[in-house]
Amino acid sequence: MEGTLTRPEFPVTPAIRFLQQKKIPFKQHLYRYQEHGGTSVGSEELGYPEHVLVKTLVMQTDTKSGLLVLMHGDCEVSTRKLARLLGVKSVEPCDEKTASRLTGYLFGGTSPFGTRAVLPVYVEKTIFDLPFILVNGGKRGFLVEMDPRMLRETLPVTEVEVAIPKK
Numbered sequence: 001m002e003g004t005l006t007r008p009e010f011p012v013t014p015a016i017r018f019l020q021q022k023k024i025p026f027k028q029h030l031y032r033y034q035e036h037g038g039t040s041v042g043s044e045e046l047g048y049p050e051h052v053l054v055k056t057l058v059m060q061t062d063t064k065s066g067l068l069v070l071m072h073g074d075c076e077v078s079t080r081k082l083a084r085l086l087g088v089k090s091v092e093p094c095d096e097k098t099a100s101r102l103t104g105y106l107f108g109g110t111s112p113f114g115t116r117a118v119l120p121v122y123v124e125k126t127i128f129d130l131p132f133i134l135v136n137g138g139k140r141g142f143l144v145e146m147d148p149r150m151l152r153e154t155l156p157v158t159e160v161e162v163a164i165p166k167k
Contacts, residue, residue, distance in 0.1 A: 013138030014114030033141030039073025050074040058099035062089040075163040111138040
């Protein structure tokens with residue numbers, strides 16, 4: 001029908017069910033996902049600074065223990081610093097298959113909420129200084145906007161300082 005506004009259908013993912021169950025307020029945002037586009041694509045399409053887009057990185061230690069790292073979109077993780085903080089030899093990103101097995105999410109659509117396995121979550125400390133964040137809602141091209149303090153209330157988080165600004 002001409003002139004009728006249609007509301008986009010937002011996906012109901014394990015992350016959304018988790019947030020609803022915990023009664024966490026959030027707003028939903030959809031954007032056109034681009035393979036290997038990273039947070040810059042969502043930032044550009046939605047009109048938010050890349051710094052408030054928080055990526056969920058699935059990593060593992062040298063002993064193959066899985067963990068999540070939440071990092072500003074415009075930063076990278078110093079795996080060396082993180083390994084030192086954790087008291088392990090090394091930390092590296094998981095391959096797509098391992099990341100999917102641990103989280104239950106498709107690579108590029110990983111949310112820290114509603115993961116298949118309960119994983120330790122390491123959050124860059126300065127994320128908690130932001131007035132709001134946008135984090136993956138459990139599907140490619142789908143972000144949820146929320147108060148970063150809600151991360152502490154819903155996940156087993158540890159604050160870290162391991163950010164490296166992107167070049």
